[in-house]
Amino acid sequence: MTEADQQAYLSIRNLTKRFGTFTALKNVSFDIHEGEFVCFLGPSGCGKTTLLRAIAGLDIQSEGSVIQAGRDISALPPTERDFGIVFQSYALFPNLTIIKNVAYGLENQKLPADQIRARVQELLNLVGLPEQGAKYPAQLSGGQQQRVALARALATSPGLLLLDEPLSALDAKVRVHLRHEVKALQERLGVTTIMVTHDQEEALAMADRIVVMDHGIIEQIGTPQEIYRRPASLFVADFIGEINRFQGVATDVGKVRIGDLELTSPRSTLATDTPCVVAVRPEDMVLSEPGGETPVNGFNAVISELEFLGVTWKVLLDSPVFGDSGLTANVSVNRARQMNLEQGKNLSVQFVAEHLHVFSMPQAS
C-alpha cells in the first residue's frame, strides 16, 4: 500500500527527441506523482510542448521511455494511452453543439443515451456552463470555450490531464479568473495534471511542482517556492522573477567578493578563486538611512531613479562598488514613505546573506 503510494504515476526516463539534426529534448528524466499538478515552464522553443506531445504520443520520442501507472506506453499511439488534452486553440468541433462536443468521447463506449446525457450535464455543471449545452462553440466567449474543452477532455475520466498553454489565448482578466477555476477543479477531481506554459506567474500560482526547461534540458524541478527562493541555476534565477546580477569571485566557501565588496553568502559552496555570478532579488535587500557602522554585506548607494509600480516602488541605485551597472531594489509604498525616498538620496544597503545566490560562471557557448 505505502509502496504503491510512493511509486510515481508517470515516469519519464532518458527521453530524447530529435527533429532531423535538431535535438529538441536531451535525455530528460523525472517522475510525477498521482494527483499532482505539474507545470512545464520555459521560454518558447525550450522543448516543453515537445515533451508534452511525447507524453501524449502525438509526437513520439526518438529515445527513452514513458511509463504511466506501471504500464510502458513509450511506443503506443495516442488512442491506446489514457489521457485527456486541452489545447490553446480549444480545438472544439465547430459544427457540433456544446453537448455533442462534450459527448464526443463517450459515444463509442456502448453507454445508454440517457447515461451519456447525464454525464455531459454533470461535466457542464462542473465547469460552470450548465445552461449553454445547445449552443455552438462560436456562440461562446473564449473563456467559455476553454471550459467546454476542459469538460470534453475530462468526459472519459482520464488518468492524466494534459493542458497545452490552455490560457494563453484569453484576455488577462479572464486568464487570472480561469487559473483559479482550473486549479480548484483539478484539486476536486484529483486528476494528475500537466500544464505547459511560458507564463511564470501562471506556473507559480497553479503548480504543485514546476519543471523549468531550457534548450531541451530540465534546469530545475521543484515547488514554486523552491524555484523562486532557491533557483538551481542562473537561468532559473533569471527566468523566474527579477534579479540583480554581478560578476564576482569566490574567496572561500561561503564568501564571495564583488569588486572591493566582501560578502558573506552561507549557501555558496564554490572553491576559492572560482569566478562566479552573484545574484540577489530586488526584495531581498534592506535599505536604511546612511550613517552608523556598516552592517554585514552592507554598502552605500545613491538613488538614481524611482519608478512607481502601484504597490511598490522600484528603486534604481548607483553605488561605486558596482561601477556602471546599477542595481534595483523593491520597496513597499509604506516603507518608502517612512524613509522619504527621493532621487539623489544617499542610502545604506544591505544584502540579506541567506538570500544571496551564487552561481559558477556560465560557460561561454
Add this chain to the structure above:
Amino acid sequence: MTASTDTATAAATKVRPKLGRDDWLMRMFMAVIGVYLLVTLAFPLYTMLSKSLSTFSVDLTQFAFQVDSGDGWGPELTAAELAALLPEPPYSAAEISGGSDTRLSPVDLFPDFNFRSPTRYRIRNVSEGGAFLFGSERVSDTEWHEYVSNDFRRVTMRPRATTGLDNYKGYFSTPSLFYSIYNSLTIAAISTVITVTIAFGLAYALTRSCMPFKGVVRMIAMIPILVPSLLPGIALVYLFGNQGVLKELLFGHSIYGPIGIVIGSVFFTLPHAFIIIQTALSISDARLYEASESLRASKWRTFRVVTLPAARFGLISAAFVVFNLVITDFGLPKVIGGQYNVLAVDIYKQVIGQQNFEMGAVVSVILLVPALVAFTVDRIVQRRQVSVLTARSVAYEPKPNRRFDTLCLIYCGLIAVFIVGLLGMCQYAALVKFWPYDLSLSLSNYNFDRMDGGGWDSYWNSIELGLWTAAIGTCVIFSGGYLVEKMQGFTAGRNAFHMIAMMPMAIPGMVLGLAYIFFFNDPGNPLNGIYGTMAILVICTVTHFYTVGHLTSLTALKQMDREFESVSASLKQPVWRLFARVTVPVCLPAVLDVSVYMFVNAMTTVSAVIFLYSPDTTLASVAVLNMDDAGDIAPAAAMGMMIFYTNAVARLIHLALSNGVLKRTQAWRYR
C-alpha cells in the same frame, strides 16, 4: 546474448512507434489512392513516352528470296539486293518506316510477277527477330517457306521495332508538322495578352469602381466555364463564317484560322483569368491607397506604383493559366482552325486520321513541354503570392466617381455583350430551320437521333459521366487531400502523393487521352477490360481534373484546427469518425465546390475523352464536335446549348445547396 545486453545498456533504446489502427487505416487508404493515381496517370504517360521513342521500319536486309521459274532455284537474294536491281526503289522511305501497321508486299520486288505464272517463290527471315505474314499468319523462323505465285502475293513483310529518336527526327523534318509549334505558340501568346488585358480591366472595374450591376457582370463573366471550348467556335462560324451575318466586319479576312481561334480562346479563357486577377486585386491593401493619396500622387501614378505591383503575381499567374489553356485546347481549333494547324489538333489528326500512333505520341510529348513550363512557373508564382497578404491589411473600399463608374459600366457592358452575344448566336442558330435561307424557328435541330454523333443517348451518357465523375472524383480527391494534409508522420509518402496529385494540371487532355489508349488498349494489360466502357471515361475525367479539386480540398482542410485529430485520438475515437462527423461537414462547401467543378468539366471536356469513347458511350461534347465535323452545325450548336443549360442548372442546384441546406448544417457559422 551478452553482446546484445551490452549494446542495450550502452546506448539508449531507440523507440519504434507502434502504429495504431488509425495509422494503418490511413496508410492503406493512401496506398490505394496512390496506386490509383499511378495506374491512371504515371503508367499511361510512361507508356506514351516509350511509344514516342519506338520506331517501326521494315529492314529489307532481313528477308531473303529465291525464285524458281521452272529451271530450279535461283540465287538467294535479300530484299535490299533485289530492290537495288530495280531502276526505281520499289518502296518510298515513308512506306518503309510507316509505323507499326506497315505491311510491304515483296511482289513489288519482282517486276515480272504474275499471279497466274507457274513461278515458285521462297522466302525466309535471315535472322531471328524478323517476321513476315502469310495472310494473317505470322512467320518468324529462319526456315525457307515456299509459295506458288498465287499464294506469294499474300505474303507481306513486317517492320521491326527499335528504340530511338527517329520519330522525333521525322517530326522535325516534316515542315507541315513542326510549323504547328510556331502556330500554337503564336495563338497562345496573342490570346494570353488579349485575355489578360481584358480580364484585368474587368476585375479592375468590379473591384475599384462603384458601378451598378456588379453581380450580373460577375455572373455573365463566369458563363464561358459552363460551355465546351468549341461552342464559341460555332458561334463565330455563324457570325463571321462564309454565310455569317457580320462577315463584312472582317474585311475579307477569314474567320477560319488564327483570328477565329484567338477570339474563341479569349471567350473561353476569360473567366479563368478573371477569377485569378480579381482575387489578386481584392487583396490589395487600402492603407497603401490612402498613403498614396495623402502624398498627392496622381491617379495614374497610384495605378502604376500601388495597383499593378500588388496584382503582379495575379497577372503572371493568370497569363500562364491562359497560355496553358489555349495551347492545350483541342475543340476550338478543330472547329474554326481551318488549315491553321496547331499541336493539339495534330495529335488528333495523327491518331484518328492517319492511325500513326507513334507520331501522335511525339506531338504529345512536344505539347507537354510548353504546358509543363507554364505549369511550373505558375506554381512558383502562386507560392510567392501568399506572402503578399498580411493580417493587418485593410480591405479597399472604392468611392463613387460618376465618370469613372460610367466608363467601367460601359466597358463591362461591352464584355457582357461579347459573351452573351456569342452564346445567343448559338442558341438562335440552333433554333433556325435552315441557315441562312429559312430563318423560321423550329426545334428540328434538337432531333439529335437523326444526326451523327450518337443522338440523345450521348447527352444522357454525358450526364451519367458527369454524375459518376462528381461522385467518385469528389470522394477520391477529398479523401486524398485529407490524407496529405492531416496524416501523422510518413512525410515522404505524403509529399510524393501531393506531387503526383499536382501533375494532372500540367498534362493536356489530348496527351492524357492518347496515353490511355496506349496503356489500356494493350491486350497484355489486365485492365484492358475497361477500355471502351463508361468506367475509363470516368477514370480519365477524374484524373484529368484532379489537381484543382485537390487544391480546393487542401485550402479548406488547412483552415481546420490542426489539433482536431489529436483531440479525437485522445478521446479514443477512430479517425474515420472524426472525418465523417467533423471534417466533411465543416468542409462541405469545399466538397460541393469540387463536385460541381467535376460535373461541369465532365460535361464540357472533349480533349481527353475524344480518344476513349465507344459507340455505346458517345458524349454530348464529342457529339458537338462530330456533328460540326459532319456539317450539321446547327444541331452541334443545339447540343452545345444543351450542355450549357445543363451546367447552368447544376450551378443553380449547387448554389441552392450552398445557401439553403448548408444554412442548416452550418448553423455554427452564424452567431
